[in-house]
Amino acid sequence: MSAGTEFDAPTRPVAPARTSARDSSASWRLTDRIGLALAWTLGVGFLLVTGGIVLYLMIQGVRFVKPELFVTSPSAGFSESETGGFLDPLIGTFAMVVIGMSIAFPLGLGIAVWLSEYGNPSWAARITESVIEMLAGTPSIVFALFGMLLFQSPILGFFSQSMDGVVYGRSFLVAGIMLSFIALPLIVANVREGLQAIPGHVREASYAVGKTKIATTRRVLLPAARPSVMTGAMLGVGRIIGDTAVIILLLGATLKMVPANHTPILGALQGTGSTLTSFVYQNAPTGEANQPEKAFAAAFVLLSLVLILNVAVNITVRRGRKMAWGS
Amino acid sequence: MAHPSVDPLAADRGSNGDRRAERLLGALVAITVALVLAMIVFVLREGWPSFAHNGWSWFGGGGNVDRQTEAIFTSANFNRSWVYEFHAWPIIWGTLLVAGLAVAVSFVAALFVAVFVVEFAPDWMRFILEPVIRLLASIPSVIMGLLGVLLVVPFINDVLIDDEARRSVKYIVSLNGYSLLSGVFVLSLMVAPLMVAVFVDGLRSVPRNWLEGSLGLGINRWRTFWKIGVRTARPALVAGTVLATARALGEVVMLAMVCGGVGFAPNPKDGLIFFLEPTKPIAAAILQSAEELTSPPMRDTIFAMASILLLSSLALSLAGWAAKQPMKKYGVRA
Amino acid sequence: MTKKTTGLAAATVVALAAVPATTQAATIVGSGSSASTPYVEALYAAYKKVDKKNTFTFNANNGNAGAKDVQEGRSAFAIQTRPPQPSDSGLRYSKLFLDALTISVNPANKLDNLPVKSVKDIFTATQTEWSAFPESGLTSPIQPFGRVATAGLFTYFTSAVLEGAPTASSVTPVDKDGEVAVAVSKNPNAIGYVGLANSKPASGVKRLKLNGIEATPATIKNLKYPLSRYAWIVLPANSPNKAATKFADWVRSSYEAGVVLKKAGAVPAFNATKKSKKK
Numbered sequence: 001m002s003a004g005t006e007f008d009a010p011t012r013p014v015a016p017a018r019t020s021a022r023d024s025s026a027s028w029r030l031t032d033r034i035g036l037a038l039a040w041t042l043g044v045g046f047l048l049v050t051g052g053i054v055l056y057l058m059i060q061g062v063r064f065v066k067p068e069l070f071v072t073s074p075s076a077g078f079s080e081s082e083t084g085g086f087l088d089p090l091i092g093t094f095a096m097v098v099i100g101m102s103i104a105f106p107l108g109l110g111i112a113v114w115l116s117e118y119g120n121p122s123w124a125a126r127i128t129e130s131v132i133e134m135l136a137g138t139p140s141i142v143f144a145l146f147g148m149l150l151f152q153s154p155i156l157g158f159f160s161q162s163m164d165g166v167v168y169g170r171s172f173l174v175a176g177i178m179l180s181f182i183a184l185p186l187i188v189a190n191v192r193e194g195l196q197a198i199p200g201h202v203r204e205a206s207y208a209v210g211k212t213k214i215a216t217t218r219r220v221l222l223p224a225a226r227p228s229v230m231t232g233a234m235l236g237v238g239r240i241i242g243d244t245a246v247i248i249l250l251l252g253a254t255l256k257m258v259p260a261n262h263t264p265i266l267g268a269l270q271g272t273g274s275t276l277t278s279f280v281y282q283n284a285p286t287g288e289a290n291q292p293e294k295a296f297a298a299a300f301v302l303l304s305l306v307l308i309l310n311v312a313v314n315i316t317v318r319r320g321r322k323m324a325w326g327s
Numbered sequence: 328m329a330h331p332s333v334d335p336l337a338a339d340r341g342s343n344g345d346r347r348a349e350r351l352l353g354a355l356v357a358i359t360v361a362l363v364l365a366m367i368v369f370v371l372r373e374g375w376p377s378f379a380h381n382g383w384s385w386f387g388g389g390g391n392v393d394r395q396t397e398a399i400f401t402s403a404n405f406n407r408s409w410v411y412e413f414h415a416w417p418i419i420w421g422t423l424l425v426a427g428l429a430v431a432v433s434f435v436a437a438l439f440v441a442v443f444v445v446e447f448a449p450d451w452m453r454f455i456l457e458p459v460i461r462l463l464a465s466i467p468s469v470i471m472g473l474l475g476v477l478l479v480v481p482f483i484n485d486v487l488i489d490d491e492a493r494r495s496v497k498y499i500v501s502l503n504g505y506s507l508l509s510g511v512f513v514l515s516l517m518v519a520p521l522m523v524a525v526f527v528d529g530l531r532s533v534p535r536n537w538l539e540g541s542l543g544l545g546i547n548r549w550r551t552f553w554k555i556g557v558r559t560a561r562p563a564l565v566a567g568t569v570l571a572t573a574r575a576l577g578e579v580v581m582l583a584m585v586c587g588g589v590g591f592a593p594n595p596k597d598g599l600i601f602f603l604e605p606t607k608p609i610a611a612a613i614l615q616s617a618e619e620l621t622s623p624p625m626r627d628t629i630f631a632m633a634s635i636l637l638l639s640s641l642a643l644s645l646a647g648w649a650a651k652q653p654m655k656k657y658g659v660r661a
Numbered sequence: 662m663t664k665k666t667t668g669l670a671a672a673t674v675v676a677l678a679a680v681p682a683t684t685q686a687a688t689i690v691g692s693g694s695s696a697s698t699p700y701v702e703a704l705y706a707a708y709k710k711v712d713k714k715n716t717f718t719f720n721a722n723n724g725n726a727g728a729k730d731v732q733e734g735r736s737a738f739a740i741q742t743r744p745p746q747p748s749d750s751g752l753r754y755s756k757l758f759l760d761a762l763t764i765s766v767n768p769a770n771k772l773d774n775l776p777v778k779s780v781k782d783i784f785t786a787t788q789t790e791w792s793a794f795p796e797s798g799l800t801s802p803i804q805p806f807g808r809v810a811t812a813g814l815f816t817y818f819t820s821a822v823l824e825g826a827p828t829a830s831s832v833t834p835v836d837k838d839g840e841v842a843v844a845v846s847k848n849p850n851a852i853g854y855v856g857l858a859n860s861k862p863a864s865g866v867k868r869l870k871l872n873g874i875e876a877t878p879a880t881i882k883n884l885k886y887p888l889s890r891y892a893w894i895v896l897p898a899n900s901p902n903k904a905a906t907k908f909a910d911w912v913r914s915s916y917e918a919g920v921v922l923k924k925a926g927a928v929p930a931f932n933a934t935k936k937s938k939k940k
Contacts, residue, residue: 032549039443042436043456046523049516050463053474075706107355114352124356130648131360136570137640137647139577141613142633146366148620149373149630161688161718168690168720168735184359214348242467245579245610249617254702258718260688272718281469282698286476286584286840289699290859299470306465314458393834394827397810403748476840481847493802497789501831503804503848588809588834605833615809615836621729 054303061300064293074255074279080293088257089279089298092172093241093305096275099176100183100240105233107180108187109222115188116195117217136185144249147178151250160270161260171260172269175250179243183236190235194228194320195221227320234313241305244277251275255282255289276302367637374631376624380411385631388416392590396616400625409624415632417592421507421606424593425582426575428511433519434568438557440519441526446552457527464520472581475513480504480585483603492600500605505587508602513581518571525570529563530556569647573640576610583611609636689904692720692727693740694813697892699858700925701740704912707921711911715904728752731895737902738909739895742813753898757913759928761857761881762814762821762888765842765866769849771798774870777887780822783852786829791850799850806844806853807832814838818854821888842866857881858926881928892927 028036069085111132119125151159152169160171198221206216222229252258252272260270274282276298281287283295378385395413402410440460444453484504493502533556541551557564587605590612595601607615609632619625691701698721705717720736727739728749745754764780766772772794782788784805791799807828808815815834819825828834835841841853846865853866857876860868868876871887880886894909896902912918919932 028547028549032547032553035439035553036447036549039439039447042439043443043448043452046436046440046463046519047456047459050459053466053470054462056474056478057470107359110352110355111359114349114356118349118352124353128356128360130644131363133644133648134641135363137573137577137644139573139579139610139636139640141577141579141610141617142366142370142637142640145613145617145620145630145633146370149369161690170720212345214345238465242465244467244469245614248580248614252720254698254719254721256702258716277467277469280467280473281580284469284473284839285843285864286473286837288837288839290839290842290864295473299473302467303470306467307462310458310462310465313461391830393810393830400811476843477847480844484848490801493804497802497831498786499830501802501804501833503806503833503844503851505833505835505844583836584840588836589830591830616811618811 057299057303060296064297065300069297080291083291083294086279086298089274089276092273092275095172096176096179097237097240100179103180104183104187104236108184109191112188112191113217116192132185132188140182140243140245143178143181144246147174147250170250170252170272175246178246178250179240182239186235187232190228190232194225198224227316230316231313234309238309244281247275247278370630370637371634374634376627377411377413377631381413385413385415387414389414392417399628400619400622403622403624411624413628417590418607418609418612420592422608424507425510425608429514429518429575430572432515433522433571437519437522437526440523441530442552444527445530460520460523468581471513471517472584475509475585479509479513483509488603500591502603505605506603507593507606510582510586513585514575514578518575522567522571525563525567529560533559566647569643573643576639579610579614582608583614688716690718690720690736691738692730692736697740703921703925707917708908728895731897737905741893741895743816751898753896754893756891757894758892758922759881759889759930760892761876761886762854763857763860763868763876765845765855765860765868766852767845767849768867772796774873776872777822784828784832785826786831801850804848804850805832806841806851807834809834809836878928
């Protein structure tokens with residue numbers, strides 16, 4: 001343990017050196033012992049609750065997951081055998097991620113780089129910072145309402161279906177664009193943190209060999225901050241996958257994908273559809289379509305996606321820690 | 328903020344590509360900021376007629392907010408002159424209660440868990456606990472809502488409520504498990520993990536030698552960590568709380584499913600029954616009436632409700648920003 | 662990064678250029694309550710065999726907004742569960758098929774018949790105890806469940822059962838039909854109004870007879886069941902979309918549509934009972 005005194009350096013302990021005292025808690029004051037006991041209880045409690053939720057959904061879902069569900073579209077029907085699978089919602093979720101991230105990722109990366117590497121004038125940086133922070137705190141239902149308002153205006157008719165001058169305002173494109181706002185702050189925050197954790201001497205070394213600022217950012221800083229970039233991106237994807245409010249209001253309530261016109265791909269993106277979240281919402285016993293087996297199977301898939309993403313984030317974070325900049 | 332110590336050589340500054348890159352990035356930032364500001368303006372402007380019509384009494388109580396909502400959209404549907412009367416206190420109070428209680432509960436739980444994770448959990452436990460908490464944070468709200476309706480609500484109805492309690496308020500509301508309590512419980516499960524994550528980050532960046540100094544004085548680990556670690560990380564605690572509050576205020580689908588959907592302001596004077604009374608937070612109210620967006624006065628009212636949410640998230644992020652300032656000098660990030 | 666951005670922009674431009682591709686077949690948009698989505702989509706699927714050219718889509722918002730969508734030209738037709746209202750100028754309503762609202766209780770409740778008057782008493786909190794209905798075998802307070810005010814079923818229930826009286830605040834309003842069914846199935850003291858489709862025994866609820874009459878296709882069709890009601894199709898009074906009109910006629914009268922409606926839990930009112938011979 002180096003006896004460092006400069007606390008202003010962004011220190012993230014490589015392996016958190018814990019207080020190594022071996023004192024047993026038996027000698028502690030009662031309140032302290034209660035505190036420790038509470039910490040244990042709550043820690044274990046969290047494990048149990050999460051484990052319980054995951055197990056419940058796994059058990060409920062895994063019974064109903066069949067391979068054919070992944071390749072058949074939902075179809076209109078009134079019994080579990082007629083209603084098809086969740087191919088369309090799967091594609092929908094995928095499409096949301098692609099649209100949302102293809103906007104949020106470059107934008108977030110750009111904003112983070114600007115904030116961390118340029119950021120002048122400083123008042124503009126401060127405003128941007130607060131705006132991004134505000135974005136992180138904005139309820140998704142507000143994005144949904146704003147999206148509805150915005151995309152029903154005839155000028156933006158391109159993004160959804162329009163008929164005789166009346167703009168429908170609900171489509172994959174519209175929902176994806178609004179979802180990108182939800183992912184954006186997560187990307188900005190994480191990329192920025194990653195960039196800021198890179199010590200100044202790395203930049204100086206790059207400038208010394210004659211690289212420009214932007215070249216340094218692209219060739220040195222961003223690659224070095226890759227774990228943070230990845231973490232931000234995956235957290236963003238997680239939020240997009242899990243969102244329900246925006247999807248319910250802006251994607252339309254059709255379980256199948258209904259293209260707006262016959263242009264391939266673009267027509268579908270201008271049309272309506274569903275995602276796994278809205279599929280669960282509709283098919284749950286509480287929903288309109290009420291096909292609980294399908295709902296639980298889809299919830300299982302949704303949860304599995306979330307799980308996989310989490311494992312991925314975890315691995316990236318661990319790897320990131322390993323290559324943290326020691327001093 | 329930008330790294331002030333590292334400024335490229337003056338010659339590089341003038342490089343063409345660099346200029347262009349900066350301008351491009353600046354433009355991206357400007358567009359985003361403009362869009363967000365436009366959103367605030369749009370939402371406020373759309374909601375304005377509702378505020379203008381009711382004045383300050385918009386925020387007050389009076390009458391039944393559900394009935395007012397109904398009157399608002401039916402007025403347009405039936406070609407009557409538009410009705411705007413809206414007194415949002417019950418749903419504002421419901422929002423404050425649900426979010427406030429959930430954040431309070433989560434705060435305590437998250438603090439203990441974060442301390443546990445950073446300092447006291449055995450390695451294997453930490454190894455499991457951290458990803459598990461992150462997983463809990465990312466379970467989609469529609470799944471949490473479903474679990475709430477299928478498990479939590481019936482449990483509260485069967486176990487925690489007796490006929491005695493039901494009779495005491497039966498002319499006003501039904502006590503049937505769709506309640507403040509179920510909302511707070513499920514919401515706590517959703518926001519506590521967010522807090523844990525931020526708290527853990529904050530606690531980890533507490534300089535070790537501060538703690539070691541205390542330990543050297545013979546103060547036990549718990550006390551040391553609690554008095555010095557937690558205190559030093561206070562800004563992180565505030566930041567985590569702000570983040571969690573924002574999420575709690577904005578939670579929609581789950582709350583719409585488990586809270587009971589009545590525009591009723593639970594009354595603390597009712598004693599413990601208070602927690603079992605139904606309520607309706609603003610976000611849930613918006614979702615429930617969103618289908619009536621085509622009715623002009625309803626649309627204004629919905630956007631007025633959305634403005635309240637938006638303004639509170641604005642205020643919250645300001646608070647969060649202010650809370651982070653003192654932390655910066657310790658290099659603590661949250 | 663700059664290069665990539667340009668590439669992306671170029672791709673967007675290409676995509677933009679591709680938009681004004683001519684569409685030979687029309688897309689016909691219908692509106693209506695989200696509750697009607699399942700059967701409307703089933704009807705669309707069956708109608709594909711009849712009309713191969715046009716695409717039908719459904720904009721599920723809610724029962725009241727549907728008519729407005731048609732007025733504003735946002736939709737070619739709407740499916741409504743409420744009769745015409747003063748605001749419906751410029752619209753033509755036609756009866757489409759029959760549906761019914763059921764009053765359902767938990768299977769633990771022994772009650773099997775309730776006068777409509779009593780349902781009104783319960784939902785206006787005049788009657789709050791199951792002990793007032795000894796056949797129920799319960800002595801606990803009644804826990805009524807209803808729908809949020811934006812729901813079409815709420816509007817219908819208010820006029821047909823409550824005769825315009827306001828719903829008591831002790832009625833727990835939920836978002837969707839299925840949620841009422843779930844709540845009633847999990848709560849022995851509950852009673853709620855549920856659509857025909859969600860009140861099947863599989864939903865874990867028990868339908869009550871009303872005024873001694875069970876909700877069967879026959880009693881609904883001859884309108885004996887007190888909460889029988891028509892679903893309407895709404896078209897613009899002037900120059901309605903031809904494809905939409907044809908679709909409406911098909912739903913109203915064809916044998917195939919009748920089959921779909923039956924499966925959906927609705928009751929065909931005017932549909933042919935036999936398969937027509939000519940294709």
